[in-house]
Amino acid sequence: xxxxxxxxxxxxxxxxxxxxxxxxxxxxxxxxxxxxxxxxxxxxxxxxxxxxxxxxxxxxxxxxxxxxxxxxxxxxxxxxxxxxxxxxxxxxxxxxxxxxxxxxxxxxxxxxxxxxxxxxxxxxxxxxxxxxxxxxxxxxxxxxxxxxxxxxxxxxxxxxxxxxxxxxxxxxxxxxxxxxxxxxxxxxxxxxxxxxxxxxxxxxxxxxxxxxxxxxxxxxxxxxxx
Numbered sequence: 001x002x003x004x005x006x007x008x009x010x011x012x013x014x015x016x017x018x019x020x021x022x023x024x025x026x027x028x029x030x031x032x033x034x035x036x037x038x039x040x041x042x043x044x045x046x047x048x049x050x051x052x053x054x055x056x057x058x059x060x061x062x063x064x065x066x067x068x069x070x071x072x073x074x075x076x077x078x079x080x081x082x083x084x085x086x087x088x089x090x091x092x093x094x095x096x097x098x099x100x101x102x103x104x105x106x107x108x109x110x111x112x113x114x115x116x117x118x119x120x121x122x123x124x125x126x127x128x129x130x131x132x133x134x135x136x137x138x139x140x141x142x143x144x145x146x147x148x149x150x151x152x153x154x155x156x157x158x159x160x161x162x163x164x165x166x167x168x169x170x171x172x173x174x175x176x177x178x179x180x181x182x183x184x185x186x187x188x189x190x191x192x193x194x195x196x197x198x199x200x201x202x203x204x205x206x207x208x209x210x211x212x213x214x215x216x217x218x219x220x221x222x223x224x225x226x
Contacts, residue, residue, distance in 0.1 A: 042147035042171050043136040045178045050134040050153070056126065058115045062108030066172050066179035070107035073182070076190045077110060078102050079197055093117050118189075124158055131156040137166075145173030 039047060045064055052061035062070065081090040081102060090096045094105075094113040102110055119125050133154040140148045148170050156162045170181040182190065 037135075037137060039136045040139060042141075042178045043139050043149050043151075045171050045180050046136055046149050046151050046169055047134055049180050049183070050132050053115075053129050054132045056116075056119065056129070058112035059108060061115070062111040064180055065108070065111065066174050066181050067107065068172070069180065069182045070111060073114075073186070073190065074102060074107055074110050076193050077114060080193050083197060083200065128155055128157050131162075147171050147178070 049061055049064045052058070052064065065073075077094070081087075081093065084090070087096075090102065094102060094110065094117065096102070096105075105113075119129065131154075135152045135154075137150045137152060139150065142148065148168050150166065150168050153165045153167055154162050155165075167184050169183055171178045172181055173179075
């Protein structure tokens with residue numbers, strides 16, 4: 001596959017981010033007398049992560065992700081770049097230099113480089129993310145160091161009114177610290193990559209399994225000699 005197609009793929013994946021808020025109408029202003037929720041330690045991770053992406057600090061955002069989430073992303077990104085034997089996709093999507101590989105980069109760097117490339121190549125995405133406002137609403141704890149955080153996300157695309165989305169994001173203990181599992185926007189991007197790679201693999205298998213139509217020998221047989 002031509003490496004340029006990977007750049008187009010990365011740009012098209014931003015539609016997952018750009019269109020998510022569009023189905024939610026602006027929320028009416030709440031009464032000023034309403035009690036404001038105080039986030040706990042698990043919920044605070046969401047605010048910190050969203051604050052990092054708002055200013056484009058992808059290194060900080062990556063360090064707020066759980067190691068399991070980063071490992072899942074690396075696995076998908078390695079599969080994506082492996083589909084381009086020229087190595088150009090890895091360089092263009094992850095700015096890999098000589099001697100670097102996705103397998104040897106720190107996990108947070110893999111995420112940071114991909115998101116930086118995605119934002120720089122997608123019109124309007126940087127401004128959309130910069131408009132991000134988040135308010136945590138509460139959390140439900142679960143055994144195994146898990147907590148499911150409910151939060152209200154507000155974003156404003158250029159020329160459009162603010163839109164609201166209520167989401168749930170799982171956070172998990174990494175040692176003594178809470179870290180975010182794969183956020184919904186990124187989960188949508190990973191799903192798109194997996195789907196594209198699966199379709200490509202299916203097409204390649206069909207091409208390999210297709211057998212050429214056997215050639216028929218239609219030449220008339222020579223008449224028998226007397």
